[in-house]
Amino acid sequence: MSVETTSLPAPKAALSNSQLALCFVAAAVVMTVVQYLGGLPEWLHRLPEALVPNFAGWLDAIFNFVKDDLGLLVVTRTLTEGLEWLLDASGNIFFGKRRWPNIGPIPWTAMAAVAAVVGYYLGGWRLALLGGGTMVWTALIGQWEIAMQTMSVLAIAAPLAFVIGLSLGIAAWKYAWVDNVIKPVLSVLQTLPFFTYLLPAVIFFKVGPTAGAVATTIYAIPPMILMTTLGLKKVSPEVVEAGKMSGCSRFQMLRHVYLPSARTEILVGVNQVIMLCLAMVVLTAFIGMPGLGAKLLAMMGSFKLGRSFEIGVTIVLLAVMLDRMSKAWVVKQPVHFERGTPFWKRHQMLLLGIAAFVGLTLISLVAPIFAEIGRGQDFSQGKELDNLIKAFLNIEWVKATTGFLRAFLNVQVLIPFRNFMLSIPTPAFILLVAAFALALAGRKQAIYAVIFFSLVALSGWWDRAIITLYSVISAVTLAALIGLPVGIIAARSEKWSTRVLLICDTAQTFPSFVYLIPAIMLFGITDIAVIFSILIFAMVPLTRYTIEGLRTVPEEMTEAADMAGATRMQKLWSVQLPLALPTMAVGFNQAIMFAFFMVIIAAFIGTQDLGQELQRTLAGTDLGKNFVLGICVSLMALTFDLTIMKWASDKKAVLGL
């Protein structure tokens, strides 16, 4: 999405942007007051049903045409067979699915050993412990098979996303027109709720692992494209010229000069691909993909909190392990060996890994406990944890707190706020959003805001869209109330900054699904649980960018403030915060995007918003409706994205950062 940084000379308007925005707000207020007094005609309050265009029907018609008449379904079903074969093979290797090549499953001990060796190779003892420990935990807690079901899809989806993302990234870098086509598609894809990926995947690629793998792959492609293009653009011109002067042909340039020089960015892309794949593969439980996600879904559904908690820990451990290892790979640089180092020493780690793998596989042939931990042999403490959690929730003060929050927050704050938002007439609401975009960003963004929200109104899902928006706004506001002070306080000392940043970084690698667990534990299946899960999810980027923004304020400026005799508070308010604001806005924007993402997932708890409707469409074949709902969410998210990012980049330019 190209956002113009130069502000065009405003057309001879009598009103400045902020004055115009004020007019919009005034008009909206008047309209709302008239509505309260009962003077507003109904058709101005909400778009009459009769006027709602049948977007869903049209989309369905288009889909059917593409699917049946153009024969896309035949193509995709053929692709399915190839994919199914791959998934079967990896399924056999990981958890012993009875398919070709019929050699699996790999004993858990061998897997743990390899994970430990890879960890050691990449990052020393800590990562070795993390890798091996994660595997051992998973096996001992009795979740080996479901974890491997998840991993078997990941092992296919992540490489697929990598290859496709890399190729598209190269194409976008090489040909401007590809870039122009891909960019808007990417920004929509990144805001599209994940349920919208799922249904087309189901329709075109059957239920189960194949559809899960496809949805996962598509979901993980965008960051790979972006990182590839970024890395290739950043290759130093002298390296490029050196390649040309060495007589490289075009292919040699790409293969030997560009791609290796962009190694860091490409590997960062790989890290993101893996993390997104894991997050998504867990979520594909909603379309019947077996594995950790499905188990978690079932356990949470039947309120078995102890088991849910254990599965949550497994998912988190896997996520942290994959993240740390792939990040360690990013920073790993080649180091030379002294002359005459023998072969075995050069390839020490590889040999050790192979030896451990072969050794443990052989042992497991004799001792089955090394191959598989059977039912009843695991150390799962589901029941006991359940009791523990229930006991904790029954402690007087905990009960009082959650009860108070439920009662006060819900009845006194959230519900009135929701009702108020719902009471605003549609045109007034659109005016308010336009005013927001106008005041923060500019006319272009305001026009986008009007178009996007009008489309939402036309979709016929206005009330549900507003409820979605209400959840997002309340959760982000609450998250800001907690996250910003935490960030500001942490940024005061180096030690705490790094600590909190580490927590944020780790928390960000957790698949979003995990955030539902504490929410449900504390608040059960209620509205508060929805808000709470979004809140903790959105708090992470807010805190993180606040710290980063404050820490990157140039030292000479804070020193200048100190020398001018500013107190801590004065320094914070008049020097640090203004300079950190653009960075904080990026965090705020990310928090809103995360919230839109989470609010849809929270539909699982039971909401009345777009997510709920979206989830319902998964059961059927209502592709048109599914898309209309998904695009509604995307349009709202995009409005905020465009406005806030424009504001942040304007502010940055003004501050000369």
Added chain:
Amino acid sequence: MSAEVPVISCKNVWKIFGNDPTGFLKTMTPGMSFDEIRAAGYIAGVKDVSIEVNKGEMLVIMGLSGSGKSTLVRCFSRLHDITGGTIEVEGQDIMSLAEKDLIELRRSKMGMVFQSFGLLPHRSVLENVAFPLEMRGQDKHTRRERAMEVIKLVGLEGREDYFPRELSGGQQQRVGIARSLAIEPDIWFLDEPFSALDPLIRREMQDEFLRLQQLLNKTIVFITHDFDEALRLADRIAIMKDGAVEQCDTPDQIVLDPQTEYVRKFTEDIDKARVVHAGVLADATASGEGDPVDASLTVHSMARMLVNDTRAMIPVKKGDTIIGALSRQSALDILLGTGA
């Protein structure tokens, strides 16, 4: 040495950056200045340059940053496509080359050294040096052998398994030099090769470079913004400003006879006595008596003799033949500065 075809010969070369450079060049009024071109929305990287480089010669192109010297050298190797004019390399118009032939030309004839080295970070010293050989498809054994030869030549023996990141700046540039020499190029481009180095290392690398040049005797185009470096190394110096060549001459002529105000300013602070040679001062029609001086001596190195001598005209010899005589007075003027 100028009897044969020049190695590089460029005539009226233009390189213009902008939206439609070719169209602009066709329609622009001749004689537009750099600033006028910029006002029209274009940047003249190279402005109507005609220059020749002869075989075995070291041409130093010098100018301040943004004067177009790097652009010009990139036109020679067609890293940039020129907008107008012709560039011939050994009699062949390089703009007419197909991509395949251009690659072939670079693989067999040209080597280039870059200011920030341009090394491939993921390859060891040996692999970096062998890179051009690998590109032209030489087998692993011969390219390793040849790479080791040049690595030895630049004095990096024993470091061949290191990665660029593990080397100092001077060592990295030695790798860059070795890489550019691996294919035994006839033409050697050096784009400010020592600018990124510390002054001490720079001096050392210049000596190293002179040693290599004596050994290899290549045709060299050397770029620098450091006048002292230019004077030290050059057979001829081309001084550039705003994309155009202000003057192209031997170091002696540049300091003795600056053609434009800009060049004069540049040479103002230079100690001319260290640059001007006896051979340049020698008047072939005049003759002197007594012991001749060698043509390759600078005025500075003859200083004691010039002061103590009493002759008006001193004969100058090149090898064993007398090529003329120099006026002691004019040599003293150079040594002590005129008018002072």
